[in-house]
Amino acid sequence: MKVALRHLVRNRRRTLLTLLAVLIPVYFLVFMFGFANANLRDMFETATRFDTGHAQIRAVPTKATGSAIPLMRDPSDALAALAEVKEIEWWTVRLDLPAMASVGERSRTIYVRGIVPEEVDPVSGLADRIVAGESLATGTGGVVVGEELALLLKLEVGDEIVLLGAHPEAALGAIRAPVVGVYRAPEAALGRTVIYADLSTARQLARSETAATAIVLRVAGVTGPGDQTALDRAVNDLRANLPAGYEVQDWLELVPMVATYMGILTPALLIVGAIFFALGGLVVLNTIYLSVLERTRELGLILALGAARRRVVRMILAEAGAIAVAGAVGGAVTGVGLILVVEAFGGIPLWGAAAQMMREIGMSPVLHLSANFVQVALSTASMTAVAVLAAWWPARRASRLEPMEAMRYVE
Amino acid sequence: MSSSAVMRTEKLQKVYRTGATETPALRGVDLELEEREFTATAGPSGSGKSTLLHLLGGLDRPTDGEIYLDGRAMSGLSKDELARLRLTRIGFVFQAYNLIPVLTVVENTAFVLELQGIPYRERIRRARAILAELRVDKYADQFPNRLSGGEQQRVAVARAVVSDPAIVLADEPTANLDTKTSLDLIDLMRRMNEEHETTFLFATHDTRLLDRVDRVIHLEDGRIARDERVR
Ligand SMILES: Nc1ncnc2c1ncn2[C@@H]1O[C@H](COP(=O)(O)OP(=O)(O)OP(=O)(O)O)[C@@H](O)[C@H]1O
Ligand SMILES: [Mg+2]
Numbered sequence: 354m355k356v357a358l359r360h361l362v363r364n365r366r367r368t369l370l371t372l373l374a375v376l377i378p379v380y381f382l383v384f385m386f387g388f389a390n391a392n393l394r395d396m397f398e399t400a401t402r403f404d405t406g407h408a409q410i411r412a413v414p415t416k417a418t419g420s421a422i423p424l425m426r427d428p429s430d431a432l433a434a435l436a437e438v439k440e441i442e443w444w445t446v447r448l449d450l451p452a453m454a455s456v457g458e459r460s461r462t463i464y465v466r467g468i469v470p471e472e473v474d475p476v477s478g479l480a481d482r483i484v485a486g487e488s489l490a491t492g493t494g495g496v497v498v499g500e501e502l503a504l505l506l507k508l509e510v511g512d513e514i515v516l517l518g519a520h521p522e523a524a525l526g527a528i529r530a531p532v533v534g535v536y537r538a539p540e541a542a543l544g545r546t547v548i549y550a551d552l553s554t555a556r557q558l559a560r561s562e563t564a565a566t567a568i569v570l571r572v573a574g575v576t577g578p579g580d581q582t583a584l585d586r587a588v589n590d591l592r593a594n595l596p597a598g599y600e601v602q603d604w605l606e607l608v609p610m611v612a613t614y615m616g617i618l619t620p621a622l623l624i625v626g627a628i629f630f631a632l633g634g635l636v637v638l639n640t641i642y643l644s645v646l647e648r649t650r651e652l653g654l655i656l657a658l659g660a661a662r663r664r665v666v667r668m669i670l671a672e673a674g675a676i677a678v679a680g681a682v683g684g685a686v687t688g689v690g691l692i693l694v695v696e697a698f699g700g701i702p703l704w705g706a707a708a709q710m711m712r713e714i715g716m717s718p719v720l721h722l723s724a725n726f727v728q729v730a731l732s733t734a735s736m737t738a739v740a741v742l743a744a745w746w747p748a749r750r751a752s753r754l755e756p757m758e759a760m761r762y763v764e
Numbered sequence: 765m766s767s768s769a770v771m772r773t774e775k776l777q778k779v780y781r782t783g784a785t786e787t788p789a790l791r792g793v794d795l796e797l798e799e800r801e802f803t804a805t806a807g808p809s810g811s812g813k814s815t816l817l818h819l820l821g822g823l824d825r826p827t828d829g830e831i832y833l834d835g836r837a838m839s840g841l842s843k844d845e846l847a848r849l850r851l852t853r854i855g856f857v858f859q860a861y862n863l864i865p866v867l868t869v870v871e872n873t874a875f876v877l878e879l880q881g882i883p884y885r886e887r888i889r890r891a892r893a894i895l896a897e898l899r900v901d902k903y904a905d906q907f908p909n910r911l912s913g914g915e916q917q918r919v920a921v922a923r924a925v926v927s928d929p930a931i932v933l934a935d936e937p938t939a940n941l942d943t944k945t946s947l948d949l950i951d952l953m954r955r956m957n958e959e960h961e962t963t964f965l966f967a968t969h970d971t972r973l974l975d976r977v978d979r980v981i982h983l984e985d986g987r988i989a990r991d992e993r994v995r
Contacts, residue, residue: 359866650861657823657858659851660879661844757823760861 357672367640372680374636375740378629379684382732387692389618391721396611397578399539403477405607406569408588413600421451422566424522431568434594440587443571445472448555448564453517456506463546465516467555486510486534494554495533499544503535518558526558541713630736634743641673642747652751653759662752669751673744681736685729692722770930770963771797771820776829778815789815791986802957802964804974807983813967814935821854821933822846834930851879855924857934862920863908870904873922894922898952914945918952925956934966950976
């Protein structure tokens with residue numbers, strides 16, 4: 354409508370301010386969601402690739418095992434069942450044993466993680482994380498320790514380490530193993546506590562040829578934290594196929610912290626978003642109200658000439674709508690634009706204490722951003738709706754003016 | 765009752781209430797306006813001229829009495845129906861602030877046609893034609909603030925007649941104009957009255973304008989003191 358748009362052009366300063374009031378919340382929300390998306394994806398990638406997989410088959414605990422994962426004496430029946438579930442695209446057998454590591458005078462409680470290196474490496478990238486020495490190779494009997502543990506035990510590549518297995522369900526085994534490499538864990542706690550060994554080496558510690566604690570799985574079509582439905586389906590198929598005595602846990606059950614974080618993040622962002630939207634809406638309300646007040650005489654004239662009240666409401670909503678759409682779309686475009694620019698430069702690297710802290714909690718020291726179309730569209734649409742709703746009251750007031758009184762109005 | 769009466773009032777009364785005080789503005793006005801009549805209503809300040817025009821124009825409701833437009837009583841109409849009536853049957857010229865500042869002269873003139881839902885081309889064509897008749901077509905694409913007071917009032921007259929209303933009501937349209945411009949405006953209104961056969965009723969203080977009209981209704985203290993046919 355011409356009158357509405359001309360007023361916007363005439364009052365450029367105010368229009369601009371209102372535009373910003375609509376733009377900023379959308380911009381902020383798109384950016385924050387972008388940050389959260391990338392953050393969650395980062396957590397997902399780290400957890401599923403390096404630690405938990407998408408899901409794990411474990412033995413159902415028959416007695417209390419403390420912090421140790423219950424032992425599977427021989428998981429070959431589970432492996433046979435697993436081969437029939439077509440969604441599972443990758444798996445590997447793992448043996449996690451609580452153990453005592455001792456070097457000279459020093460010792461620490463740790464976990465020995467027995468893996469099949471050539472299966473694990475392509476997924477976890479453990480080989481790429483080696484900072485000293487070399488990576489694990491099948492059948493060599495060496496171990497790879499985390500940077501943090503190497504520091505604590507004053508270990509260097511080539512040193513020998515004594516490991517004493519302490520799984521409550523396994524026989525006591527002890528081995529002497531050379532440290533072949535040092536790795537950098539994605540999370541400091543892992544680096545402090547997990548020593549990688551070849552599966553056969555770990556099995557010596559448990560004094561069993563076939564023991565395992567988990568079959569780690571990856572499910573086809575699961576690429577991010579948003580693919581929970583596909584994951585659930587695969588997990589259910591698997592459960593239906595598995596013999597008794599096994600259970601399946603997905604990554605969110607295995608790292609409940611991430612689940613908690615996810616559970617908090619979205620509502621927190623929505624609350625912050627709602628506050629921003631409300632503030633944006635108030636600014637729109639204020640602007641439109643002022644604009645109505647300023648134009649009382651003109652609105653009086655329009656009503657006197659016989660304009661329907663509906664028409665006046667529509668005219669003012671059109672004015673608010675134009676600002677709202679322009680502002681919200683502008684916010685989305687600049688928000689997504691900033692995300693793309695940041696990503697084009699490879700993210701925001703953190704340094705110093707902040708980088709250290711991110712590592713402590715197992716997150717990448719480079720902040721990434723990723724835009725999600727649905728979130729951007731929803732943010733844009735909600736802000737537009739809030740702005741138009743905020744204009745409703747002044748619009749209604751304007752349409753209820755008494756024409757002659759309004760025409761006498763002097764500002 | 766003449767069959768050609770456009771507008772007729774019966775015992776029209778208006779009392780303004782502000783708080784506890786009551787101001788009687790009209791105390792029983794019986795009036796008939798014939799089709800094509802060019803009528804002025806004169807009277808001292810506070811005599812009720814504006815009140816009468818507002819009531820006739822459906823901008824306010826009488827305290828008592830009835831108004832008939834085209835033979836139909838106005839008291840039964842809802843607010844929205846009254847607005848519709850103003851839009852289609854009545855043209856208005858006010859003393860000042862007649863035009864919407866953000867619309868050009870031709871858009872202002874076409875505004876009531878737009879409200880009536882007449883298509884763009886058609887309404888602009890009609891608006892330009894009327895502006896030409898009122899000799900303000902050269903300002904058609906300017907904004908109102910570029911025009912003099914007299915020119916603005918002519919645009920207001922254009923806007924009032926462009927939709928072919930039953931009656932044009934003008935409340936002191938010349939109050940802010942000098943004598944010559946006032947006389948010009950009245951002459952142009954007169955021309956519109958003759959060429960478009962539109963009924964006009966305008967209120968004025970200015971006795972010099974009165975020898976150009978068909979009929980003068982003198983109001984005093986909310987009553988018709990004299991109703992004279994000049995021609
Ligand atoms: N909105 C209103 N509220 C209260 N009293 C009013 C209102 N409008 C008019 N009046 C009173 O009604 C009476 C008639 O006023 P009206 O404006 O109709 O006179 P008028 O003839 O148009 O005068 P003027 O020549 O000054 O314009 C006056 O006493 C005036 O004070
Ligand atoms: Mg008056």
